[in-house]
Amino acid sequence: MWRKPNEVKPSSQPEIPVPAAVKSEEPKPWAPAAPPQAAPAAKSVPEPRAVAPAPSNVSRISAGLKIQGEISGTADLYIDGDVQGKIRVSSASVTVGPNGRVQAEIDARQISVEGSVQGNLKASERSHFGASSKFAGSVSSPRIGIDDGANLRGKIETVRSASPEKPAKFEASESDNLHPAAVGADSE
Amino acid sequence: MNWMAKTRPAGAVPASAAPGKPTPGPVASGAANGNSRVSNGLKEFLWLIGDVPRGRVLDLGPIYQSTLNFFVEKGYRVSSEDILRAWKDFLTAEEERLRTAPVGDGWDKLSPSALAAKFLENALQYQAESFHGVLAWDLFDYFDPEAAPRIVERLSSLVHPGGAVLALFHSRPAERFHRYRIIDKQNVELVPASTIAVHARVFQNRELLDLFSSFRSSKSFVGRDQVREALFVK
Numbered sequence: 001m002w003r004k005p006n007e008v009k010p011s012s013q014p015e016i017p018v019p020a021a022v023k024s025e026e027p028k029p030w031a032p033a034a035p036p037q038a039a040p041a042a043k044s045v046p047e048p049r050a051v052a053p054a055p056s057n058v059s060r061i062s063a064g065l066k067i068q069g070e071i072s073g074t075a076d077l078y079i080d081g082d083v084q085g086k087i088r089v090s091s092a093s094v095t096v097g098p099n100g101r102v103q104a105e106i107d108a109r110q111i112s113v114e115g116s117v118q119g120n121l122k123a124s125e126r127s128h129f130g131a132s133s134k135f136a137g138s139v140s141s142p143r144i145g146i147d148d149g150a151n152l153r154g155k156i157e158t159v160r161s162a163s164p165e166k167p168a169k170f171e172a173s174e175s176d177n178l179h180p181a182a183v184g185a186d187s188e
Numbered sequence: 189m190n191w192m193a194k195t196r197p198a199g200a201v202p203a204s205a206a207p208g209k210p211t212p213g214p215v216a217s218g219a220a221n222g223n224s225r226v227s228n229g230l231k232e233f234l235w236l237i238g239d240v241p242r243g244r245v246l247d248l249g250p251i252y253q254s255t256l257n258f259f260v261e262k263g264y265r266v267s268s269e270d271i272l273r274a275w276k277d278f279l280t281a282e283e284e285r286l287r288t289a290p291v292g293d294g295w296d297k298l299s300p301s302a303l304a305a306k307f308l309e310n311a312l313q314y315q316a317e318s319f320h321g322v323l324a325w326d327l328f329d330y331f332d333p334e335a336a337p338r339i340v341e342r343l344s345s346l347v348h349p350g351g352a353v354l355a356l357f358h359s360r361p362a363e364r365f366h367r368y369r370i371i372d373k374q375n376v377e378l379v380p381a382s383t384i385a386v387h388a389r390v391f392q393n394r395e396l397l398d399l400f401s402s403f404r405s406s407k408s409f410v411g412r413d414q415v416r417e418a419l420f421v422k
Contacts, residue, residue, distance in 0.1 A: 144256065144260075145253065146251055146252065146253045146256060147253075148252070148253075150251070151250070151270065151273070152250075152251045152268050152270075153268065153269045153270065153274070154267065154268065154269070155265070155266075155267045156251070156256060156265070156266045156267065156268060157265050157266075158260050
């Protein structure tokens with residue numbers, strides 16, 4: 001009745017080898033790139049929120065960095081600093097971390113916002129706004145996820161296909177030419 | 189059907205997309221189920237804007253996933269601007285500006301009318317007549333008498349002729365602050381939220397008509413919870 005923890009009750013049945021767990025080949029759910037470790041902040045700068053290290057194949061703009069200009073490429077981008085200008089990574093994903101402040105047009109495959117973004121966003125697959133996000137501008141994306149608490153101001157445009165099996169059609173809002181500074185304005 | 193001329197005689201039930209199968213008439217509005225309430229105003233609002241292909245809707249409350257999904261699945265384009273929060277942030281910024289302005293710098297405290305005008309320099313910046321429907325929720329209950337008419341005037345310029353504004357008015361100060369989320373075409377969820385504005389006034393019927401005098405017609409539903417849902421058609 002009382003068995004030692006490591007003692008196994010002898011069985012008359014031969015032991016059957018337990019197969020190792022087999023991972024099913026399910027498509028991995030999309031998740032934003034994990035944020036990198038926040039750099040130590042200067043005394044005059046508010047302490048950035050601690051975040052986990054990012055995978056090595058993600059380009060990172062850490063807290064404390066400020067970039068002005070155009071960013072383009074094919075690698076995923078994680079932004080936890082300040083970016084102004086344009087971001088064009090149409091085949092990759094862009095994640096704005098909780099410390100990120102972006103004033104830019106973003107053109108990416110997937111866009112995830114946890115920080116502050118001001119500008120026009122265009123995602124060919126999906127976009128997501130976390131609970132701590134603050135966004136002003138326009139969003140054009142087949143799929144949009146909005147967590148409770150997200151602060152959005154602007155135009156949201158998505159088109160769904162008639163058939164539920166087909167992925168939603170991405171609609172390029174070429175007529176939208178809002179300057180990132182023209183928050184909430186609509187020039188359609 | 190010319191949606192601009194879309195009107196319904198008083199007492200008539202809304203036309204249905206399925207001929208021979210009229211939709212039910214107004215149900216007891218405000219009958220709450222937990223935090224939800226039946227909204228005849230919403231049903232009427234959707235009927236008014238229903239004929240517009242890919243119409244544009246402006247939600248003046250916080251954007252919720254369910255509200256966005258609701259309109260997107262019907263083919264609408266959605267714009268969102270949490271006006272109450274923007275107003276609160278604006279007033280906070282103005283108070284900070286006054287607090288930090290040097291003495292004698294000429295930065296006097298703005299009058300309520302000037303505050304409202306300054307607020308609208310950055311709020312509700314959209315092209316004229318670009319929206320077919322506006323969900324104002326109960327925001328007018330929280331704006332002072334100087335700001336509310338200016339906001340209505342701005343909304344009037346943003347609404348396409350024939351477009352509709354849905355607004356809710358409490359007959360008495362609300363017990364707690366709520367935001368609104370659409371559940372389906374006739375139900376709205378009241379989402380408890382931290383108070384960002386104080387209930388400013390209770391509108392009388394005449395005051396509502398005067399406030400929305402630039403709109404050509406109006407219709408009201410009063411629920412059991414004493415909330416008046418008003419539709420104003422431009």
